[in-house]
Amino acid sequence: MKKIALLAFLFAFPAALMAQKPVPVKPRILISTDIGGTDPDDNQSMAHFLMYSNLFNTEGLVSSPSYGAGSKQNILTMIDLYEKDLPKLQQHAKGYPTPDALRAICKQGRHGLVPYVGYATPTEGSDWIIKCAKKKSDQPLWVLVWGGLDDVAQALHDAPEIQTKIKVYWIGGPNKKWGVNGYAYIAKNFPKLWFIEDNGSYNGFFSDGDDKETLRDKNYYDEYIKGNGYLGKDFKKYYGGSVKMGDTPSLLYMMDGDPANPFKESWGGSFVKFNHSPRFVFNRNTTTADTVTVYSVMELHFKGPVVNNIPADSVCFTLTMHAKIGEQKWPGYYLGNGQYAIKYSPKQTETLSYKITSPIPGFTEQSGEFVVNNMWPGKNSKDDYQLGINWYTDRPDASLFYGIQQGARTVSKWRSDVLMDWAKRWAWLQ
Template identity: 75%
Template sequence: MKNLVVTYLLVILPFSLVAQKPVPVKPRILISTDIGGTDPDDNQSITHFLMYSNLFETEGLVSSPSYGNGTKHELLRMIDLYEKDLPKLSQHVTNYPTPDALRAVCKQGRHGEAPFKGYATATEGSNWIITCAKKKSEQPLWVLVWGGLEDVAQALHDAPEIQHKIKVYWIGGPNKKWSANSYAYIARNFPNLWFIEANGSYNGFFSNNGVPDSLNTSNYYDHYIRAAGYLGNDFKSYYKGNIKMGDTPSLLYMMDGNPNNPFRESWGGSFETFNRSPRTIFNRNTSTADTVGVYSIMEFHVKGPNLNIPADSACFTMTVQAQIGEQKWAGYYLGHGNYAIRYIPKQSETLSYTLSSPIPGFPQGSGKFVVHNVWPGKRSTSDFKLGSNWYTDRGDTSLFDGRQQGGKTVLKWRNAALLDWAKRWSWLY
C-alpha cells in the first residue's frame, strides 16, 4: 500500500510541490486548543499533530475553550489513541515523543471568554505558557493558538517579559468572535509581539477548488484513512470523516521552511505585515448606513445607571441575528455608569442586534450594521497601532479563494500536505 501511495503522489504532483523545505531547527511548540469545546475539527488537527509529533519539541498542550466545555481530558484521550498506534508509527520514525511525555505537558486553561479588560485570573495553562517561555533556549517558543487567546493574554499580563520569548501563530477568523476582549488586550498592550493573525488563509486547507477527487474533503477518508489504526477509527467521529482541520495550517507552517520568515511560501500560508488592528467605537445605535470590515473590532459604549457593582461585571446582553442564527454576547460594566461590549464579525453580511439588561433604567437599544469583506479596511483614529512584527493574510485579490483572503496561499500546497499525510496513514494499515 505504501508503494501505491508514493506512486500516486508522484503522478498527481510534480515532486517540487511535494517535498518539504528544510526547517533550520526542530521548533519548540505549545498548542493552545479548544478541543472538545466548540468545533470537532480540533480533534482532526490533534490527530495530524500526533502523527507528525516527531517533527516538534512539544512543550505544551493547553485546553483553552473560550466557548464550550472542552477540557484537557480530551487531549489525554487522544494521546491514549496515539499510544496504541505508536508501535506501528515507530517502525518508520524513531523519534516520536513518548505518550507520557505528551501527557505531562497537558494543562487546563481558562473556560469561557475573558471580561472586557481581556484577562482574569491565572490558570494552569497560562502559568505553563510562562514556564515554557522562560526556559533557557536560543529558540523562541512558538505558541500555536487554535481557539481563543485568553490563556495567552493572561500569561502576557502576568509575565509581560515573555513577549520577547514567544512567537504566536493564531487561527483567527471565527475565533476572534469568542476572544474579542483578549485580542484587544494583546493588540493594545503588546504591539511589539511577534504575531501571525490568520483570519482567512487557513480556509484554503479545506477548500475543494481545483482539488483531485481523491483529495476532496468528503473523499479523503475513504481513499487514505480508511479506519487505519486507532486514530483512523476515531477520525470518523468528526464530521463523519470529512476533512476540515482548520487549525492544521499552523502546524504545516512549522513543518515547511524557516518559520521565522512569514513572507515565504509555505504549506501553512504566506503573510504580510499590517501596522494597525481596526477598531470602531459606537456611542449610539447603528443603522445600515454604518459599515465595518470583517474581523474588525466593534465597541458599543452605553451610558446607564451608576451601580455599586465591581467593574468588569457582566450585566447586559447583546443579541445578534446572523446568517447562522441568534447568538448572545456578554456586555460589561466599566464603572461610573459606563457600559461596553466588543463584537467582531466573521463574514460579510448585514447584522441586526439588540442590547438588553435586567438593570432598571438600562437604555435598551437595537440597530443594524453592514459587514464588508475587507481586512484590515479603512483607517480609524481608534485603531490599535501595531509594531513591525504583526502579520496577516495577504491582501492581493488574486490570492483570495472565494471570499477568503489569502486562501490560495494555503490551498496551493494542500494536495502536497495531504498526500504526505497519506503516507503516514499507510503505516497504520
C-alpha cells in the same frame, strides 16, 4: 489490491508529492486548543499533530475552551489513541515523543471568555506558557493558537517580559469573534509581539475544489484513513470523517521552510506586514450608515443606570446579534459609574442587526444595525490599535482570495501536497 496500489503510488513518487522545504531547526512549539468545545475540527488537527509530532520539540498542550465543555481530558484521550498507534509510527520514523512525555505537558487553561478588560486570573495553562517561554534557549517558543487567545493574554499580563521570547501563530477569523476581549488586550498592550493573525488564509484548507477526487473532503477518509490505526478509527467521529482541520495550517507553517520568515510560501500560508488593527468605537447605537471592517474590533459604549451591587467588568447585559448564520448572543459588561460596553468582531461581509437587553431595573433596551465590508485591515483610523514591526496577516491580493476568504489560496495551493504526504503516514498504520 487497493492498499497495495496506494502504497506503490505513495512511495514511487514522494518528491512529486512534496513542495516542502526542511525546517532549519526542530522548532519548540506549544499548542493552545479549544478541543472538545463547539468545533470538532480540533480533534482532527490533534490527530495530525500527533502523527507528525516527531518533527517538533513540543513543550505544551493547553486546553483553552472559550466556549463549550472542552478540557484537558480531550487532549489526553487523543494521546491514548496515539499510544496505541505509536509502535507502527516508530517503525518508519525516529523522534516521536513518548505518550507520558506528552501527558506531562497537558495543562488546563481558562474555561470561558475573559472579561472586557482582557484578562482575569492565572490558570494552569497560562502559568505553563510563562514557564516554557522563560526557558533558556536560543530558539523562540512558537505558540500555535487554535481557539481563543485568553491564556496567551493572561500569560502576557502576568509576565509581560515573555513578549520577546514567544512567536504566535493564531487562527483568527471566528476565534476572534468568540474571543475578542483577549485579542484586544494583546493588540493594545503588546505591539512588540511577533504575531501572525490568520483570519482568512486558513480557509484554504477547506477549499478542496481544486483537488483530485480522492483528496476531497468527502472521499479522503475512505481512500486513505479508513481502517488505519486507532487514530484512523477515531477520525470518523468528527464530521463523519470529512477532513476540515481549519487549525492545521498553524502546524503546517512550522513544518515547511523557515518559520521565522512569514513572507515565504509555505504549506501554512504566506503573509504580509500590517501596522494597525482596525477598531471602531461607537458611543451610540449604529445604523446601516455605519460600516466596519471584517475581523475588526467593534465597541459599543452607552450609559445606563448606576448600580452599586455589580462589580466593574461584570457581565450584566446581552447583545443578541442577527446574522446570516442565525441568532447569536454575546455578553456585555458593566464598567462602573453607569457605563456599559461590549466588544464584537465580525467574521464576514454582511449587514447585521442587534438588540441589547438587561434585567437591570431602568435599563433601556438598545437596538441597531451596521454593515461589514471585506477590506481587512483597510484604512487607518484614530481608534485603531497601532502595531509594531512584527505583526503579519493574510495577503490582500485579489488573486489570492478563495471566494470571500482573503489569502486563502496561499494555503489551498498546497492542500493536495499536504494530504498526500499525510496519506503516507496513514499507510504506516495499516
